[in-house]
Amino acid sequence: MTMDRLIVFAILVLVAAALSGPRLPRVWLALTLAGTAAFLGAALWALGGGTEWDWRSGFALGNERVHLRLDAVSAWFLALVAVVGGAGAVYARGYWPDRERPESAGRGRGWWSTLILCLGLVLLCANGLHFLMAWEAFALSAYFLITLERERRETRAAGWLYLAASHAGTLGLFAFFSLLAARTGSWELGPMRDHPELAPLFWVALFGFGVKAGLFPLHIWLPSAHANAPSHVSAIMSGVAIKMGLYGLIRFSGWLPMPAGAGWAVLALGAASAVLGAAFALAQNDLKRLLAYCSVENMGVILIGWGAGLLGAANGDTAWGRLAMAGALLHVWNHGLFKSLLFFGAGSVLHATGTREMSRMGGLWRALPWTAGLFAFGSVAISALPPLNGFVSEWLVYLGLLEAAAGHAPVAVATLPATIALGVTGALALAAFVKAATVVFLGAPRTQTAAHAHECGWWMRAPMLGLAAACTLVALAPAAVWPLLQQPLAAWNSAWLGGEPPAPLATLGPVQLALAVVVAATAVALWLRTRTNGLRRALTWDCGYAAPTARMQYTGGSFAALAVGWFAWVLRPQRQLRWPRGTFPRRADHVERIPETVLERAIGPVSNVVMSASAWVRRRQQGHLPDYILYLVAGLAAVGGLVVLGSVR
Amino acid sequence: MISILEFLARLAVWLVLAPLLPGIINKVKAWVAGRRGPPVLQLYYDLARLWRKGVVLSTLASPGFIAGPAVAWVAVLAAALLLPLGPLGTSLSFRGDVILLVYLLALARFCTAWAALETGSAFEGMGAAREVSYAVLAEAAVITAVLTLSLQTRSVSLSAMLAPSAGTGAVLLAVGLFTVLLAENCRVPFDDPNTHLELTMIHAVLVLDHSGPPLAAILHGAAMKLLLFSVLLVQAVLPVGELPLVAAAGALIGGVLVVTVAVGLVESFLARYAFRRVPLLLTTAFLLCVFALLIAWKGGAA
Secondary structure, eight states, X not given: OHHHHHHHHHHHHHHHHHHXXXXXXXXXXXXXXXHHHHHHHHHHHHHHHOXXXXXXXXXXXXXXXXXXXXXXXXXXXXXXXXXXXHHHHHHHHHHSOTTTOTTTHHHHHXXXXXXXXXXXXXXXXXXXXXXXXHHHHHHHHHHHHHGGGTTSHHHHHHHHHHHHHHHHHHHHHHHHHHHXXXXXXXXXXXXXXXXXXXXXXXXXXXXXXXXXXXXXXXXXXXXXXXHHSOHHHHHHIIIIIHHHHHHXXXXXXXXXXXXXXXXXXXXXXXXXXXXXXXXXXXXXXXXXXXXXXXXXXXXXXXXXXXXXXXXHHHTTOOHHHHHHXXXXXXXXXXXXXXXXXXXXXXXXXHHHHSOOBGGGOXXXXXXXXXXXXXXHHHXXXXXXXXXXXXHHHHHHHXXXXXXXXXXXXXXXXXXXXXXXXXXXXXXXXXXXXXHHHHHHHSSSOSSHHHHTOOOOOHHHHHHHHHHHHHHHHHHHOHHHHHHHHHHHHHHHOGGGOSXXXXXXXXXXXXXXXXXXXXXXXXXXXXXXXXXXXXEEEEOOOGGGOSOOOGGGSOOHHHHHHHHHHHTHHHHOOEEEEEOOOSSSOOOOEEEEEOOOHIIIIIIHHHHHHHHHHHHHHHHTOSOOHHHHHHHHHHHHHHHHXXXXXXXXX | OHHHHHHHHHHHHHHHHTTHHHHHHHHHHHHHHTOXXXXXXXXXXXXXXXXXXXXXXXXXXXXXXXXXHHHHHHHHHHHHHHSOOGXXXXXXXXXXXXXXXXXXXXXXXXXXXXXXXXXXXXXXXXXXXXXXXXHHHHHHHHHHHHHHHHHHHTOOSHHHHOOOOOSHHHHHHHHHHHHHHHHHTTOTTTOOTTOSOGGGOSHHHHTTTOOHHHHHHHHHHHHHXXXXXXXXXXXXXXXXXXXXXXXXXXXXXXXXXXXHHHHHHHHHHOOOOOGGGHHHHHHHHHHHHHHHHHHHHHHHHO
């Protein structure tokens, strides 16, 4: 009963928010927060009580009765939608206000509530037809949010690419749901383990949902869309929207019978996304593109956990599979939290400096102490370092993989390389985030804009603090999150129902807490000792160089050069070098660009061929009657030839 | 009560004994070169002096410049405390603690690189870039070694994992881990702790602008890390955990001494590699660990 009310309330309030958004910013904020709070309440209710909510309408939409369901798997994702949706709404008030963006602010508010509503409906719909409708509405509202700043050509291009890629994926989903409906005779969705003939459909779903999830090499739309969207939109796209692809995959891998190779393929995809996503992230010089590629990496990490979960489930519902799957699900939350935090931070930097180019920043910690501290926090969390929350989920995935190895499971042939890939990913991600955080916030300002930056207001600061607090909660009390986490696990695979939290998780929490306390205490102690001994400020020593300039600092490009060299086979960096020549050289420069390899080297050429083929066909369609008569005669001759050939045989 | 005392004793062992190792290495190097060399306890004197010294702070540095070394020091110490000491075991052991150890070392790396980049100096940028880049390859080798041990012993916690098997696998693993030890602790042939040419180094470049107590924390942390890797290496190769207490203590101490002397000898007889060749060497270490992994896998399957 309560659940009914919460969800109906959330839907109605979000509709009202979408309508009020363009005109009434305060009403909109209150309504959106109320709606997200109701969604969060419903999700936590479902997760905490382990109850499933199921509702069928009396009316029909497209000849199908509306069927909404909230079980633990969808509630897990709904909670993330609500948290990031609410935080982003508050952030947008400071980041995209009417007075600075008179043209697009109202539009942005309306679409924001629509997006949250559609995300919620995607999670709630238990009917294939309505799922597709909600999915399409979600894709479209995200498109309008990405292109809020549509006067910029780059933004329009990014929006178009997103729309095209998203529809390519949706095409796959149309195929998936119609085949599903054709085979089962109904659009209703639910467990269908008893139809083994449905197994091959998984591959169609992997493509359709994989595009949205941004898996390598289907991620082509992701970097430009996330980089060019307003930062609060980037946050929800990266933190939540791409998780919808993952939701679809996890959802249907729990309901459908799985083909034999599913786990292996998912592990391989995950390892590729993780390592290459991190390598691409390290190579970027645009702060938001770096964060976007890092999403590809984190989706890879989640896929490694999910793949191990699939393998574990396929091989007798092993305990290690459960651990890895738990890690994957927890990483969904964690990544949503700290990635949104980081995008908010990037937005604050962009707001202050007007550029996303990291080589124009530097030394921002002085002007933006809050943002710097919170970004550093997010960087530690996303690099999966203890004592923060990224470590908890990655550690669970590792633990699952290690136990698979220790148990000498036959599938360890797949999990061993995946473990090594995860290790390499961790080190690469660490390098990428050392680069992102330090090039932006430390050292000397590289340009005048960086020198005159200003801190963001409380509307932007508060959501960041809230997300950091949520991260801390998961980090220091992982055992408290376990009861919630267990519900989607059991809903995904009923063999994993019940059971205590894994013993090491209960140990890890206090260890993380102790570590956090000792770290803080030691830092303070060292600071006090330093101050007692006497502290003097002086120029950076720089091996005795007396006049260092800000331009002599290491840039992001030079920082990443070593590792980029190792991955040059896939990154394909394009360099333009002009050497200093002559006795009095005029100027010299070195420009490096990291292209989006898959898009520019694979998809681009293929679509060029398609375009020129289409152009050729179009030239044959000029409305000349003789041409059409020729086509007719040729066609008739061909058919006649076939008939004659057939009768001869 | 006993457990608290034991924990304190363990803490003291790591804190007090660690700075001996660099002293021994320097003594070995001096002996090979026919010099008298600095006293074995030199690092203790240095640390004591640095702890009392004032600090010159770059005008660009944020509070992270001081916090970085502190966090890194705690991280290394915590990682060391997770490591069992032969039959004494460890004060805290749980499944998956080995991953915590690896990631604590990563946390130390993050903080060291962060503190280095505080100053906006190109030298330190160079050092930090090298540190985090080479760590990618070293991490692959370390994770592979962890997997090997896990396969060999069918366990996922350090206290049970460090029960090595004899044979080819152990030799491969030893050589692989020794190479990682040299890389992670910035010794020759990856790095030269004695050179004064900052351009050619990793670690000394990272800490170029540090002075006073933060530098003391960095140097002590580095010494602890060296001891940590030595103890790990010895226990990954020798069955220290199964010996009686006295023999185990002897084996552990002897093993660590052998590793330390080996580091000194490598440093005396080998020149530092050109930076282009460092990835090659690290990849070799990774491959050695992979072969050890394959042997462990084959052994388990048979």
